[in-house]
Amino acid sequence: MSTTYIGYTFTVSPVQPATEILIAELGFAGFESFVENEVGVNAYIQKDDWYEGILDDIQILTNTAFTIEYQKEEIAQVNWNEEWEKNFEPIEVDGKCVVRAPFHEKPTVDYDIVIEPKMSFGTGHHETTHMMLQHILKTDVVDKKVLDMGCGTGVLAILAEMKGATPIDAIDIDNWCYINSLENVERNNCHHISVYEGDVNLLIGKKYDIIIANINRNILLNDIHQYAKCLNPNGVLFLSGFYTEDIPLITEECTKNKLKFADKLQKNNWVALKFVTLQ
Numbered sequence: 001m002s003t004t005y006i007g008y009t010f011t012v013s014p015v016q017p018a019t020e021i022l023i024a025e026l027g028f029a030g031f032e033s034f035v036e037n038e039v040g041v042n043a044y045i046q047k048d049d050w051y052e053g054i055l056d057d058i059q060i061l062t063n064t065a066f067t068i069e070y071q072k073e074e075i076a077q078v079n080w081n082e083e084w085e086k087n088f089e090p091i092e093v094d095g096k097c098v099v100r101a102p103f104h105e106k107p108t109v110d111y112d113i114v115i116e117p118k119m120s121f122g123t124g125h126h127e128t129t130h131m132m133l134q135h136i137l138k139t140d141v142v143d144k145k146v147l148d149m150g151c152g153t154g155v156l157a158i159l160a161e162m163k164g165a166t167p168i169d170a171i172d173i174d175n176w177c178y179i180n181s182l183e184n185v186e187r188n189n190c191h192h193i194s195v196y197e198g199d200v201n202l203l204i205g206k207k208y209d210i211i212i213a214n215i216n217r218n219i220l221l222n223d224i225h226q227y228a229k230c231l232n233p234n235g236v237l238f239l240s241g242f243y244t245e246d247i248p249l250i251t252e253e254c255t256k257n258k259l260k261f262a263d264k265l266q267k268n269n270w271v272a273l274k275f276v277t278l279q
Helices: 018-029 080-087 127-137 155-162 175-187 217-230 244-256
Strands: 003-013 033-037 040-046 067-078 091-093 097-100 111-114 146-149 168-172 193-197 208-214 231-243 259-267 270-277
Touching: 003 018, 018 033, 018 040, 018 217, 091 127, 097 127, 111 155, 127 155, 127 208, 127 231, 127 259, 127 270, 146 155, 146 217, 155 168, 155 175, 155 193, 155 208, 168 175, 175 193, 208 217, 217 231, 217 244, 231 244, 231 259, 244 259, 244 270
Parallel strands: 097 111, 146 168, 146 208, 168 193, 208 231
Antiparallel strands: 003 040, 003 067, 033 040, 091 097, 231 270, 259 270
């Protein structure tokens, strides 16, 4: 499918945490794809969803603590799937799991995950997805009730089912991600994953043994209290989508909600933390 997009190139100083906040605010405004770089981020929105003044409510643009400049261009008829296929290589995680596309050769591993990410986040290439896959590989999830919050492509939920988790809820606020997760769940012959479109409000009254949330720092800080309410005794919470310098903030919020730090994975400057419920 070819679609016309409006692309913004944002130059940000200092780059973090401003870029992370900018991406979160642009996401709420309707932007659906982001490519981070050393000086900021490129953000894309379908032309049909774009309107004059779309950046008026992006508060960080007026924050004097940061300098953010941008340019806008129309990107005519880009076939995103073709672009992705040109660059996508299979991802191997700890010699046990491979995340690949349908056109890649079938590997000999314990867990072979086939996805077509479209515009969704979660191919396994990004450090945070890779580390979350590692956490799941190290965890006994058999017969555990699991939540994949901010599921993107659904890849984490899919690995959880392959390892024996049941039932599993996969939730994302983005419609692309919701549809893409449904497709990938079917593509991998998963039968215990329920996919929902929405946010943390869908969790009210729900209980889980394991919660996986790979989102971004600000959303996590806002939602950790709800995750804590939803965890069963001996529950486990995996969090990623933030940097090493964000660990104190995340840990403080988890401690406030009676969650204890248990483990950390780090890849470049990204981290994935494990917390457990206090006994």
